[in-house]
């Protein structure tokens with residue numbers, strides 16, 4: 001597939017015409033282009049360094065040096081390594097738990113947690129034929145609770161009422177009880193997020209995790225966050241055993257380098273991509289396709 005980077009690499013290869021064979025220094029030139037493409041896509045520097053080192057090891061093997069089309073061979077290695085770094089195959093939601101399977105949503109305010117909660121509810125109802133309950137533990141912003149109510153109705157799921165005077169843990173316990181009594185398959189728990197990482201809030205979500213024992217703990221992160229996604233991802237990974245990532249706002253004009261950084265830092269698979277504000281704007285994450293986008 002043609003991309004700006006592929007064009008650049010082909011040009012480099014053409015410039016080398018007349019040389020008997022591709023040398024290590026040619027490969028270095030090409031890797032410099034790859035490095036620049038990744039940095040332009042806002043992939044975090046340490047992640048770029050590791051990535052380039054891995055590609056270099058492979059590229060310096062016979063695969064590229066002995067190849068008739070070294071530019072294409074290198075692009076092939078880069079693409080494969082990118083896709084491998086971002087995920088292997090499709091990773092749908094895990095519901096292997098005694099019902100209700102609890103899914104805990106974590107992330108900063110504005111990342112898209114509430115929207116994604118409703119999108120997931122719709123996905124689970126339509127694709128997995130599940131009976132889904134949602135609840136908000138965001139007692140700091142009454143508007144957030146109302147927002148979840150509205151989008152849950154759009155998703156065709158049921159919403160469990162909570163109020164700002166309750167403790168998040170009490171809300172969680174009550175919702176879990178209700179879900180059990182009424183035979184829900186899935187309980188989606190939306191949580192509070194601040195604009196920056198906050199110790200108290202981290203403790204709160206850790207307590208919720210201990211209480212709810214979720215089968216999935218999803219980290220929702222805004223693809224437009226670029227480099228900042230790294231610090232956020234680190235903080236959430238330290239606080240919680242993340243089982244998956246949802247990368248939101250991929251319909252924006254970022255190259256989506258955050259996918260690489262967040263995946264490398266958390267080790268958790270990217271399960272879904274948010275691709276619009278609408279309730280049906282959720283796609284199963286496709287690592288191969290995303291690799292092309294990151295390369296630009």
Ligand code: GDP
Pocket residue numbers: 107108109110111112113114115116193248249250251252273274275276277281
């Ligand atoms: P929360 O604070 O983490 O719960 O974030 P919200 O769910 O309230 O989302 C914050 C804003 O981002 C809202 O205006 C959403 O409509 C918007 N949003 C969420 N996901 C997406 C997405 O995938 N694409 C776009 N374009 N907007 C999104």
